[in-house]
Amino acid sequence: MKMAVVRTLSRVARQALRTPTCGCQPITVAVRNISFSPRQVTSDASFHSVSFSETDHPKVLITGGLGQLGVGLAKMLRKRFGKNNVILSDIRKPPSHVFHNGPFIYSDILDYKNLREIVVNNRITWLVHYSALLSAVGEANVPLARAVNITGLHNILDIAAEHGLRLFVPSTIGAFGPTSPRNPTPDLCVQRPRTIYGVSKVHAELMGEYYHHRYGLDFRCLRYPGIISADSQPGGGTTDYAVQIFHDAVKTGKFECNLKPDTRLPMMYIEDCLRATLEVMEAPVDTLSMRTYNINAMSFTPEELGREVQRQLPDLQVTYHVDQVRQAIADSWPMNFDDDNARRDWGWKHEYDLPELVQTMLAFIGSESRIAHAN
Numbered sequence: 001m002k003m004a005v006v007r008t009l010s011r012v013a014r015q016a017l018r019t020p021t022c023g024c025q026p027i028t029v030a031v032r033n034i035s036f037s038p039r040q041v042t043s044d045a046s047f048h049s050v051s052f053s054e055t056d057h058p059k060v061l062i063t064g065g066l067g068q069l070g071v072g073l074a075k076m077l078r079k080r081f082g083k084n085n086v087i088l089s090d091i092r093k094p095p096s097h098v099f100h101n102g103p104f105i106y107s108d109i110l111d112y113k114n115l116r117e118i119v120v121n122n123r124i125t126w127l128v129h130y131s132a133l134l135s136a137v138g139e140a141n142v143p144l145a146r147a148v149n150i151t152g153l154h155n156i157l158d159i160a161a162e163h164g165l166r167l168f169v170p171s172t173i174g175a176f177g178p179t180s181p182r183n184p185t186p187d188l189c190v191q192r193p194r195t196i197y198g199v200s201k202v203h204a205e206l207m208g209e210y211y212h213h214r215y216g217l218d219f220r221c222l223r224y225p226g227i228i229s230a231d232s233q234p235g236g237g238t239t240d241y242a243v244q245i246f247h248d249a250v251k252t253g254k255f256e257c258n259l260k261p262d263t264r265l266p267m268m269y270i271e272d273c274l275r276a277t278l279e280v281m282e283a284p285v286d287t288l289s290m291r292t293y294n295i296n297a298m299s300f301t302p303e304e305l306g307r308e309v310q311r312q313l314p315d316l317q318v319t320y321h322v323d324q325v326r327q328a329i330a331d332s333w334p335m336n337f338d339d340d341n342a343r344r345d346w347g348w349k350h351e352y353d354l355p356e357l358v359q360t361m362l363a364f365i366g367s368e369s370r371i372a373h374a375n
């Protein structure tokens, strides 16, 4: 009796593997090659895949483009691919310098139809998905973080798969947790983050890789360290202190840090981060042995950063008033990031270490503040 049941189950399983009953296509067939959408399958579906020859310029859409990273990325991509080939989008109103520097469009990633209309009407071929709630603001509003970072990502994945887009989704050092090896953290290890931000980013990594294997989606993902930029403000993360210190050092000569002096985290200057993003997007498929890579540049504590800033501005006073939420998050994140695979596979190489970072940031913010005083 038992053997008969086992035989029947094995037969059913073999059949199920041969002929999917879910209406899905066999695993080996890429979604764009057979005009099949994981979201919308109709009996008379007539989707066509976008033909994108490698010699053409891509047509890029950046979601969440008004945050810390999007405007800088658009500027770099527009230099390379032409102003009108890169569209910034967000749910916020763009400042006038952004609005007048190239195409901007309203797009809420939770509105699937609107997203699809933008992709179709503008013949988008690359999608850079920057919309997200970061670690600290995510903990302050978990339902919204879950909606934007998880439901929004589902919309992006389906649209990218349906229209044969090359999709970049950034992940983060925050995709690791207290049980991950922290010094250094390799690409593949335990990932049990304790924030909704981290959980949503692990979900994004896994879903993107799943869509790649299941539907042939050209998904590419880099885990960014904390990003430091002079002309854009961070959006509510744990690593924000490393941007604020430069503004306060120049403007007031005093900085109150919300992390403990010995909290070590991986960091990167924005120029390196944006260049890495373009490089991985342009990397030939056969160089990518993985679809999610760590990238790194440097690693420091608030105390070490303060000392380096004081080499240029010796009067800077640094004090500490620890934010318990951010400290708990930082204590669960990598201290150092192992990015050997990115360096080996597609030639990743950072240009800014701590001294160059500090010089560049102070030069930029100092000259802005001198211009502001002169006006």
Ligand SMILES: NC(=O)C1=CN([C@@H]2O[C@H](COP(=O)(O)OP(=O)(O)OC[C@H]3O[C@@H](n4cnc5c(N)ncnc54)[C@H](O)[C@@H]3O)[C@@H](O)[C@H]2O)C=CC1
Pocket (backbone or CB within 6 Å): 063, 064, 065, 066, 067, 068, 069, 070, 089, 090, 091, 092, 107, 108, 109, 110, 129, 130, 131, 132, 133, 134, 148, 152, 170, 171, 172, 173, 223, 224, 225, 226, 227, 228, 233, 234, 235, 236, 237, 239
């Ligand atoms: N800045 C950093 O240090 C790091 C950033 N990343 C990732 O890079 C990406 C970009 O980061 P940032 O520019 O720093 O983020 P940010 O927080 O500065 O900007 C995110 C943008 O998403 C937009 N947004 C929110 N809800 C939206 C919705 N429903 N539809 C469309 N847009 C929406 C916001 O208006 C905002 O402009 C994020 O995915 C983030 O997780 C990863 C690691 C480090």
Ligand SMILES: CC(=O)[C@H](N)C(=O)O
Pocket (backbone or CB within 6 Å): 134, 135, 136, 172, 173, 174, 197, 224, 225, 226, 227, 236, 237, 238, 239, 240
């Ligand atoms: C490292 C990140 O992902 C971000 N800057 C944050 O601190 O939340």
